[in-house]
Amino acid sequence: MSEIDSLKSELRVLEEQALASFTQATDLLALQALRVQYLGKKGALTNVLKGVGRLSAEERPVIGQFVNQVKDALTAALDAAEATLSVAEKAKRIEAERLDITLAGRKANKGAIHPVQQGLNEMCAIFAQMGFEIAEGPEVEDEFHNFDALNIPQEHPARAMHDTFFFHADEAQQAKLLRTHTSPVQIRTMKGCVDSGGQPPLAVVAPGRVYRCDYDVTHSPMFHQVEVFKVDKDVSMAHLKGVLKHFLSTYFEKDLPIRLRPHYFPFTEPSAEVDVGCVFCAGKGCRICKGSGWLEVLGSGMIHPNVLKAVGIDSSVYSGFAFGLGVERLVMLKHGIPDLRLFFENDVRFLRRMGA
Ligand SMILES: [Zn+2]
Incomplete structure (x- = not known):
């Protein structure tokens, strides 16, 4: 071959x-x-x-x-x-890889809204229904908006009571701070309105985080407030009381009595602490209301003429009411939560029980 x-x-x-x-x-x-x-x-x-x-x-x-x-x-x-x-x-x-679709499924864990945020949403919704607009402001504020314009001058004792977190400031600058309340939003909204050529009426609800150097069963260094105010011609204490009564009864889902006790705040005159009939004992007196039948829920009053003056609103023509409420406090009362710290520990058992 x-x-x-x-x-x-x-x-x-x-x-x-x-x-x-x-x-x-x-x-x-x-x-x-x-x-x-x-x-x-x-x-x-x-x-x-x-x-x-x-x-x-x-x-x-x-x-x-x-x-x-x-x-x-x-x-x-x-x-x-x-x-x-x-x-x-x-x-x-x-x-x-054929799936047996007849097998019972395992329930997935769903995320949900934190109880404090739920409370904020509920509260803002009630005020929005009454015609209040929602406004927000910065958490890092200056002394003008947090104190001066709210009739709390430099040496005013109320300033010391606010336990403020300050940022270090150089000499040329105004000191920056973490806002101690949501009231600066009141100043920003009113001033913003006037500076852009506007005038009242203004009806605003301002929710947000506030900061104070304080920590125990009922105090947290960060908590939430809702600031509510209305400025117009002929606004009176009667309007304030009407709004408070409607808000508190709607939020607590029962017709609750309210009472206004004379008090002092630098930014309102007259000022009043607001109590609501105890949601736990219907006024009979219990451990939560310390036997009084009343729960202190917020501070309120007629906006001080000096505050209106600081933002350029003529207090001889316009008047207004304002109040600020602690969101955690109201959520605790509504749901019978004993300790403020539960909100911030993020214990899933607590959050689940709250429907979060
Ligand atoms: Zn009670």
Whole structure:
């Protein structure tokens, strides 16, 4: 047998072996191994080609063509086998991953709104229904908005009572501080209105975080307030009382009596502490209301003429009422929560019980 014929017959044997082995492969991995075994750089076909060196110059193109035919045949067979196997494997995988949709599901943990935020939302909604607009202001304030404009001058004792967190200020700047109440929003809103050429009426509810250097069962260094005020011609204490009564009865979902006790705040005149009939004992007297039948809930009053003057509103034409309430305190009373700190510890058991 000539050299070329023996090479050809070697190639034919190789082709037959290869084709037979392809049909036996049971998965794609095995098929890939066969591809390497026969067609790879160090594969069987390459190995046979080593014999080409023994051929004459005329014979080499002939055997070259023959090799290409074998190579094409093997490649085509491999591709076809691969296609068949991949369809089969996909079908197998789908079968294995079949979902039993009759199995009862596991309940996912849902996120929800924190009880304090829930309270804020409820409160703002009640005031919005009465026509108050929601306004917000910065938590980092200056002394003008937090104190001066609210009729609390530098040496006023009320300033010391606020337990303020101050930021270090250089000499050129006014000291910055964390606002101790939401009342600065009152100043910003009124001043913003006047500065842009407007005048009252203004009816605003301003919710937000406030900061005081204080921490115990009923005090947190950060807590939430809602500031409410209305300025217009002929606004009186009667309007204040009406709004308070409607708000408190709506929030506590029962018709509660309220009473106003004379008090002192620098930014209102006259000023009144507001009590609501105890939500726990309906006025009979209990541990929570310390036997009085009343719960102190907020501070209020008629906006001091000096405050109106500080923002450029003529107090001989306009008057207004304002009050600020502690959100955590009202949420605690509504839901019978004994300790303020529960709101900030984020104990999931507490939050779940609160529906958060
Ligand atoms: Zn009570």
